[in-house]
Structure formats: structure tokens, C-alpha cells
Amino acid sequence: MADDAQGDESRPAVADPVRQRNLSFVMRRLHTQGPLTRSELTSASGLNRSTMLGMVAELQDLELVIEDAAVADGTAGRPSPLVRPHPDILALTVNPDVAGVTCALVGLNGRVVARELVPVDHKVTPDEVGTITGAFVASMAKELPASTRLAGVGIAAPGLVDERDNSVALAPYLEWEDVPLAELIEQATGLPATMANDTSVGVVAESLFGIGVGCDNLLYLNGSTSGVGGGVISDGSLIRGAHGLGTELGHVLLNRNGKHCVCGRVGCLETEVNIRRVWDILGRRVGLNELDHVYANESTPELDADLDDQADALAAGIASLACVFSPELVVLGGHVGALLDARRERIEAEVKRQSFGPLSTGVRLERNHLRERMVPIGAAELAFARVLQQPSFATLTPLADVAGRAA
Amino acid sequence: MADDAQGDESRPAVADPVRQRNLSFVMRRLHTQGPLTRSELTSASGLNRSTMLGMVAELQDLELVIEDAAVADGTAGRPSPLVRPHPDILALTVNPDVAGVTCALVGLNGRVVARELVPVDHKVTPDEVGTITGAFVASMAKELPASTRLAGVGIAAPGLVDERDNSVALAPYLEWEDVPLAELIEQATGLPATMANDTSVGVVAESLFGIGVGCDNLLYLNGSTSGVGGGVISDGSLIRGAHGLGTELGHVLLNRNGKHCVCGRVGCLETEVNIRRVWDILGRRVGLNELDHVYANESTPELDADLDDQADALAAGIASLACVFSPELVVLGGHVGALLDARRERIEAEVKRQSFGPLSTGVRLERNHLRERMVPIGAAELAFARVLQQPSFATLTPLADVAGRAA
DNA sequence: CTAGGTTTGTTGCGTCGCCAAGCATACCCA
DNA sequence: TGGGTATGCTTGGCGACGCAACAAACCTAG
Numbered sequence: 001m002a003d004d005a006q007g008d009e010s011r012p013a014v015a016d017p018v019r020q021r022n023l024s025f026v027m028r029r030l031h032t033q034g035p036l037t038r039s040e041l042t043s044a045s046g047l048n049r050s051t052m053l054g055m056v057a058e059l060q061d062l063e064l065v066i067e068d069a070a071v072a073d074g075t076a077g078r079p080s081p082l083v084r085p086h087p088d089i090l091a092l093t094v095n096p097d098v099a100g101v102t103c104a105l106v107g108l109n110g111r112v113v114a115r116e117l118v119p120v121d122h123k124v125t126p127d128e129v130g131t132i133t134g135a136f137v138a139s140m141a142k143e144l145p146a147s148t149r150l151a152g153v154g155i156a157a158p159g160l161v162d163e164r165d166n167s168v169a170l171a172p173y174l175e176w177e178d179v180p181l182a183e184l185i186e187q188a189t190g191l192p193a194t195m196a197n198d199t200s201v202g203v204v205a206e207s208l209f210g211i212g213v214g215c216d217n218l219l220y221l222n223g224s225t226s227g228v229g230g231g232v233i234s235d236g237s238l239i240r241g242a243h244g245l246g247t248e249l250g251h252v253l254l255n256r257n258g259k260h261c262v263c264g265r266v267g268c269l270e271t272e273v274n275i276r277r278v279w280d281i282l283g284r285r286v287g288l289n290e291l292d293h294v295y296a297n298e299s300t301p302e303l304d305a306d307l308d309d310q311a312d313a314l315a316a317g318i319a320s321l322a323c324v325f326s327p328e329l330v331v332l333g334g335h336v337g338a339l340l341d342a343r344r345e346r347i348e349a350e351v352k353r354q355s356f357g358p359l360s361t362g363v364r365l366e367r368n369h370l371r372e373r374m375v376p377i378g379a380a381e382l383a384f385a386r387v388l389q390q391p392s393f394a395t396l397t398p399l400a401d402v403a404g405r406a407a
Numbered sequence: 408m409a410d411d412a413q414g415d416e417s418r419p420a421v422a423d424p425v426r427q428r429n430l431s432f433v434m435r436r437l438h439t440q441g442p443l444t445r446s447e448l449t450s451a452s453g454l455n456r457s458t459m460l461g462m463v464a465e466l467q468d469l470e471l472v473i474e475d476a477a478v479a480d481g482t483a484g485r486p487s488p489l490v491r492p493h494p495d496i497l498a499l500t501v502n503p504d505v506a507g508v509t510c511a512l513v514g515l516n517g518r519v520v521a522r523e524l525v526p527v528d529h530k531v532t533p534d535e536v537g538t539i540t541g542a543f544v545a546s547m548a549k550e551l552p553a554s555t556r557l558a559g560v561g562i563a564a565p566g567l568v569d570e571r572d573n574s575v576a577l578a579p580y581l582e583w584e585d586v587p588l589a590e591l592i593e594q595a596t597g598l599p600a601t602m603a604n605d606t607s608v609g610v611v612a613e614s615l616f617g618i619g620v621g622c623d624n625l626l627y628l629n630g631s632t633s634g635v636g637g638g639v640i641s642d643g644s645l646i647r648g649a650h651g652l653g654t655e656l657g658h659v660l661l662n663r664n665g666k667h668c669v670c671g672r673v674g675c676l677e678t679e680v681n682i683r684r685v686w687d688i689l690g691r692r693v694g695l696n697e698l699d700h701v702y703a704n705e706s707t708p709e710l711d712a713d714l715d716d717q718a719d720a721l722a723a724g725i726a727s728l729a730c731v732f733s734p735e736l737v738v739l740g741g742h743v744g745a746l747l748d749a750r751r752e753r754i755e756a757e758v759k760r761q762s763f764g765p766l767s768t769g770v771r772l773e774r775n776h777l778r779e780r781m782v783p784i785g786a787a788e789l790a791f792a793r794v795l796q797q798p799s800f801a802t803l804t805p806l807a808d809v810a811g812r813a814a
Numbered sequence: 815c816t817a818g819g820t821t822t823g824t825t826g827c828g829t830c831g832c833c834a835a836g837c838a839t840a841c842c843c844a
Numbered sequence: 845t846g847g848g849t850a851t852g853c854t855t856g857g858c859g860a861c862g863c864a865a866c867a868a869a870c871c872t873a874g
């Protein structure tokens with residue numbers, strides 16, 4: 001965009017033009033907070049009424065928002081028309097995982113329009129992901145209105161994602177290595193595709209639309225069959241790390257003299273907080289949906305002791321991570337979330353005991369709120385980024401065109 | 408500034424006016440990169456030549472920069488005048504610590520004009536800090552030209568700093584608690600004072616002017632007599648944590664079954680990487696300046712074994728932190744820096760061995776470059792923030808005025 | 815030493831985006 | 845039904861930037 005050689009300091013305004021900035025403000029606000037009156041947008045932005053008039057008109061022309069007739073709300077003064085994100089704008093999201101491929105269509109403001117998990121009984125291949133995605137789009141094109149337009153594709157992958165070229169660097173549980181999945185999906189759909197780690201997009205979703213709303217510093221830990229992952233929102237934005245490789249919070253150290261971890265190291269958090277150990281004790285695999293029920297109703301000395309151990313290990317991990325980030329809020333998902341509900345007092349007490357001074361004494365622990373909508377909503381964020389950042393230059397593709405191409 | 412109720416999304420341009428943004432770009436560029444020609448500024452900013460002409464003129468009127476006559480540099484074309492940050496603009500920095508109080512005057516572009524450590528043989532009190540600062544300013548006023556102007560005071564404190572009210576929440580080694588030091592210094596000098604943790608400002612300095620130049624993701628670990636501290640630059644900016652309390656990297660967990668730490672917890676990094684253990688083995692206190700010499704020249708089985716242990720512990724800590732941040736660069740200072748030079752191969756091998764996949768295999772380890780200039784330069788950044796962010800509204804106070812008031 | 819090429823400084827003008835002011839409109843309440 | 849109030853809408857002005865044209869200062873080549 002700019003011919004700026006070194007991309008360090010905040011760019012001058014010309015590379016990030018004033019108008020786009022302000023249109024972006026309006027779109028973001030509508031996206032995160034839902035329908036707002038023009039008057040609310042005006043006071044939130046600090047801009048002049050007349051300026052907001054022009055901006056909303058421009059966004060209407062772009063078919064990015066719709067303005068409803070003003071409705072009296074009981075207060076004095078002329079009512080202000082309600083501006084809402086255009087309901088026809090959707091993002092396609094794709095999330096391959098060990099259980100299969102989840103595709104979804106997500107609207108602005110975190111609205112999940114459709115969501116479908118296609119189970120796959122083997123390690124899914126990239127080509128199969130493309131086929132499943134195409135079929136999903138085709139079936140959706142029949143159900144949804146012809147006015148539906150897609151902003152792009154957001155792909156969430158369970159593994160290390162290289163954000164420079166939108167490829168999967170390494171996804172051990174899919175047995176993928178250096179897979180240019182975004183490119184494949186782009187060719188199949190004709191839409192721009194962006195990829196990120198599944199947990200990373202999840203934490204973004206939770207911070208925008210879930211329990212993390214209004215919280216600028218939060219830590220997320222997710223327990224899945226494949227281990228413990230996580231992500232961090234610091235000062236309102238996601239920690240990406242050096243190569244956009246993201247974070248691997250499941251592999252922080254708990255014990256240098258501990259057990260061997262699948263990652264080849266020793267004493268990682270995920271070796272001590274592990275759903276497989278629970279399965280071994282129970283003698284059966286328990287899905288995440290049943291887990292709350294099991295933790296609440298089944299009790300054997302062995303299970304109780306193990307959950308106590310896992311709770312202590314989790315607390316130790318949280319306390320250690322709190323030294324590094326000092327979050328206001330720690331969000332727990334997957335089996336770690338279930339563990340929180342089963343052992344909340346123990347975990348809270350232990351985190352408090354192991355806190356470093358004021359850093360983590362006040363930390364709140366919560367389960368994630370979005371549950372199965374978390375990853376689709378987060379992945380959609382990737383696709384919406386263009387529309388939200390440069391509304392005037394967003395290119396939206398009719399769903400029918402995408403379906404036609406995929407067929 | 409703005410009447411914006413919720414301070415989330417990026418503000419609209421009016422709250423961050425275009426002109427200030429661009430003037431800020433120029434000032435920041437000159438600050439971090441030193442003198443530049445107007446033509447270089449033009450192409451770096453992407454702005455028009457005529458615009459840059461006007462901006463540099465405005466900054467000259469504000470006496471924030473000076474423009475030297477153009478000098479031919481051997482290339483074709485009309486030579487461009489050299490723009491440099493005004494040498495008369497200085498920041499006053501104050502850094503109380505166990506050894507005493509260090510005051511300094513620092514110019515833009517990381518130039519340390521004067522630096523003085525006043526030793527104090529007891530725990531220094533806030534009032535003493537004020538007195539020492541006043542005396543320093545008075546003596547400087549005699550030495551420096553009358554044209555010298557101060558941008559403000561930057562205070563670096565060894566402990567938890569509450570950035571909301573610029574007070575020291577807790578500084579165990581000074582035995583301070585809830586000390587409004589910035590307010591005290593403001594009253595003594597009449598200058599605006601800002602405070603932050605000493606290690607936090609240090610890592611900012613190192614990332615702007617030291618080994619971290621050009622690196623957006625770096626981790627800093629500093630070993631001092633009082634323990635191990637650290638800071639993180641992620642995506643180019645400092646991780647501040649929930650209440651601006653900063654990070655306590657010395658207290659990440661190495662071993663849940665390890666030794667007790669002074670912080671009341673167990674198995675922290677700083678219990679296993681500790682200069683006091685070296686002193687015990689040597690039978691004497693060794694200052695940081697001598698440490699390199701000692702590590703290079705003294706060798707007993709006991710010392711060698713202990714340094715090996717400390718190297719391994721440090722490597723484990725780095726590998727664990729790398730899972731959380733995936734830094735490109737890890738910078739080591741204080742006794743941890745000396746340890747790096749003494750055991751570089753061992754540490755690098757161990758970090759590599761304990762790396763999680765691609766996350767930390769490529770990580771570089773380096774000693775800090777700025778050494779004793781690190782904290783003053785970083786603290787000055789706090790004072791320069793106003794000048795760099797809103798150049799037109801910066802208020803600079805003649806040094807003589809400050810000295811007069813302090814007297 | 816001079817002419818042509820190149821890069822940058824400088825000036826004047828046009829455009830874009832915002833704000834302020836004033837009037838119009840639509841609500842509430844008495 | 846009229847006053848109070850908040851917002852919509854329109855017009856005019858201003859600040860900041862880009863563009864284009866010309867001037868100035870350097871280099872190189874002959």
C-alpha cells in the first residue's frame with residue numbers, strides 16, 4: 001500500500017486515510033456492539049452529526065449497513081434511525097480437525113447463521129477439506145436468499161499456522177506439514193482465504209463476543225483430546241509471536257523433573273492436565289459434552305484424587321502464566337473448563353496461594369461462553385478483517401457465484 | 408481528550424488529528440533513527456514533498472528540530488537538508504535502587520548527556536530521592552547551556568508500579584509501599600513526571616536503541632542482586648498486563664517440587680538462577696562489573712557445577728517462556744548476561760533441546776548492549792512520550808527554571 | 815567548462831474530509 | 845396545542861494533503 005520501506009512506527013495518516021479510519025470505526029462498532037442509532041454512533045465517535053450522516057450514507061451505498069426508520073424510544077427529542085450491519089454479509093469458515101470438518105456461515109456481530117460438522121473417520125486430507133467446503137457452500141446457496149454475499153473465508157487449523165503465507169506449518173493430529181490450505185480453498189471458492197490457529201481465533205471470538213467483552217487482558221486455556229492449547233489477549237490484541245506462529249500455552253513448564261510430554265520435552269502443563277488420564281480411570285472415552293455430567297455425578301477415590309491433582313497442576317500453570325501476563329481474566333474451555341466447574345474452589349485457592357503479590361490475586365476464572373460457536377465466530381473475524389478495516393474497498397462475492405464455481 | 412465513553416476500538420481520526428499524527432511520525436523517526444534528510448523523511452512517510460516541507464518548518468518553529476544546510480553526498484540531484492532532533496531537548500531521569508539514586512539527562516535518539524549515581528548506604532526514602540534529584544538538576548544547570556529545555560521526568564522504580572496514578576505500589580528492596588513518587592518529583596521540579604518499572608523501561612530502551620533494533624518480538628531477562636526480572640516486547644510494544652503492573656518473568660515456574668522462593672511460592676526461575684549462590688561459593692560478593700572476569704578466570708569444581716546448573720535452569724525458563732511468546736530474540740542482562748557468556752553453548756543447546764517444535768529453535772540469545780545506559784534511556788522514553796506523540800502541544804521547560812524551583 | 819540528466823526545494827491551486835451554525839423535524843410533556 | 849429537546853439535514857468555511865510546474869543544486873560526460 002505505502003512505499004514505506006521500514007514498517008515500524010505508526011504510519012502517517014496518508015497510508016491509513018482518515019475516511020477509511022472513520023468508516024472502519026463505524027463498522028467495528030456495529031460489528032462488536034450490534035445495531036446502534038446514528039446518534040449513538042455520533043457520540044461514540046466524537047465526530048460531528050453531519051459527518052456521521054455522510055458516513056452512514058456511504059456505508060449504505062456500499063451495502064455494508066442498513067438504516068431502519070427511526071423509532072421513538074420514550075425519550076425527548078427526535079428519534080434517531082437505527083443502523084445495523086447488513087444481514088446479507090456473511091463469512092465462510094472452515095475448521096478441519098480430528099473429528100471431521102466444521103463449516104459455518106457467520107454474520108457480523110457474531111451471528112452464526114449455519115454450522116455443519118461433517119465427520120471424517122480418518123485423518124482428513126486437504127483435498128477432502130476442499131470438497132466438503134464446496135458441498136457446504138452449494139447446499140447453503142439453496143437455502144439462503146440470493147442477496148447473500150460473502151466477505152471471504154476464515155480457516156482455523158489445529159496446529160502451527162504460518163501467517164505469512166497462510167499455510168499449515170505443522171498439524172500433528174492431522175498429520176499435515178506445510179499444507180497451503182488457504183490457497184486450495186481460494187481456488188475452490190474464488191474467495192480470499194485467511195488462516196490462523198484454531199485456539200487463537202477462538203480467544204479473539206471470546207474476547208469480542210463472549211465472556212471477555214470489555215476485558216483487555218485475558219488468558220485462554222483450552223483442553224482438547226489433543227492436549228492443552230491457549231491464547232492471550234494483551235492490551236486488547238492477540239499475542240502472535242515472532243512468525244505469527246502463536247502461543248503454545250499447554251507447554252509451559254510445571255516441573256523440570258516431571259513426566260515426558262509428547263512434545264519431546266519434560267514437565268509441560270499438558271502432561272499433568274490431561275483428559276486421557278481421566279478416560280483411563282473411567283475405563284472409557286468421555287466426550288466433552290458428557291464431561292460435566294460425569295464430573296458432577298461420578299465419584300471414586302481414584303477419580304477424585306486425579307481431578308485434585310489436575311486442578312493443582314492447572315492452578316500452578318495459571319499462576320505461572322499470570323506472572324508473565326498479569327491478566328484480569330482467565331478463560332477456560334474444553335475439559336479444562338469442565339475441571340474448573342468441578343474444582344473451582346480448589347483451583348481458585350491454589351491460584352491465590354501461588355500468586356506473585358498483586359499480580360494474580362484479583363484474577364477471575366471463567367469458563368468460555370461461546371462453546372461450539374467459538375471457533376466459527378473467531379475464524380469469521382479473519383474474513384471480516386478487510387470489510388472492517390477498509391470498508392470502501394471491501395469486495396463481497398454473491399454466494400451463488402461461489403456455489404457455481406465450486407460446482 | 409475525546410468525549411468517547413468507551414475507549415476500545417481505534418479512535419476515529421478526529422481524536423487523533425492528522426497533523427499531529429504526521430508530526431509525530433517525523434519526531435519518532437528522528438528519535439529512533441537519528442538525523443535524516445528531508446528527502447529521506449519524505450519517502451519514509453509516503454507523504455508529499457510539499458507536505459514534509461511544511462511539517463519540518465512547523466517543527467523548527469516549535470524548536471523541536473533543527474535543519475542543517477544541505478550537504479552534497481556524491482549522488483546526483485539537489486542535496487536535501489539534514490533534519491535532526493533538537494540537541495537542547497533533554498529528559499530528566501531518576502532511578503532509585505538499593506545502591507543509591509541514579510539521575511541522568513538524556514537527549515533524543517538515546518544520547519546520554521550526563522549520568523550520576525549518588526550512593527546511599529541505607530534504604531533510600533522518597534524524600535531523599537527528591538533532594539538528590541534537586542541537587543542533580545542544580546549542578547547540571549551550571550554545566551549545560553542556558554538553552555537547555557526539559558521535556559519532563561521519567562522515573563524508573565525497582566518494583567511494582569501502578570501506572571494509573573504513577574505511584575510505587577510495592578518495592579520490597581526499598582521497603583516502599585504505595586509511594587506517590589511521581590507526584591513528589593513533580594512538585595519538586597515543576598515538570599510532569601511519569602513512572603514505570605525499571606526493567607520495563609529497560610527493555611523498551613534495548614528494543615529501540617540496543618540489540619533489539621528491528622526486532623518486534625523480544626524477551627528480556629535481567630539478573631540483579633534482588634532477583635530476576637524481565638520484560639517482553641510483542642509486536643513492537645511492551646506487554647503491560649492488566650493494571651500496568653508489568654511482568655514478573657523471574658517468577659515463572661520451573662519446578663513445582665522445587666525450592667521455596669522469597670516470593671512465597673515454590674520453584675520460581677529466580678530461585679534457581681541466582682547470583683547469591685555464586686557469592687556463597689566464592690565466599691565474597693562480586694559486583695556485576697567483575698563478574699565476567701571471575702567467570703572467565705576462576706574455576707573450581709563447585710563453581711563450575713553450579714554455573715552448569717544455573718545455565719540449565721535458565722535455559723529451561725527461556726524454553727518455557729518461548730512457548731508463551733515465541734520471541735525472535737532473547738536478551739540477557741545483569742548476572743544472567745554474564746552467565747550467557749560463560750555458558751553460551753550449553754544454554755543454546757539446552758534451549759534448542761527443550762524447544763517446542765519450530766517455536767524456539769530459531770531463537771537468538773544475546774547480552775544487552777546498552778548496559779548502564781539502559782535504564783536512563785528507557786526512563787527518558789516516558790518523558791519524551793508527550794513530545795513524540797503530540798509535538799505541537801509539547802511543553803518544554805528551561806533547565807534554569809527547574810533548577811531555580813528546586814533550590 | 816558547459817550542457818544535459820537527476821533529484822529535491824518551493825509555490826500555488828485543487829480536493830477531500832471535517833466542523834460549526836442554523837434551520838427543519840419529530841418526539842416528549844404539560 | 846405549544847414549549848422543550850434531541851436529532852436530521854444543509855450550507856459555508858477551514859485545515860491538511862496531493863499535484864503540477866518551476867527553480868535550484870548537484871552529478872556526469874564530453
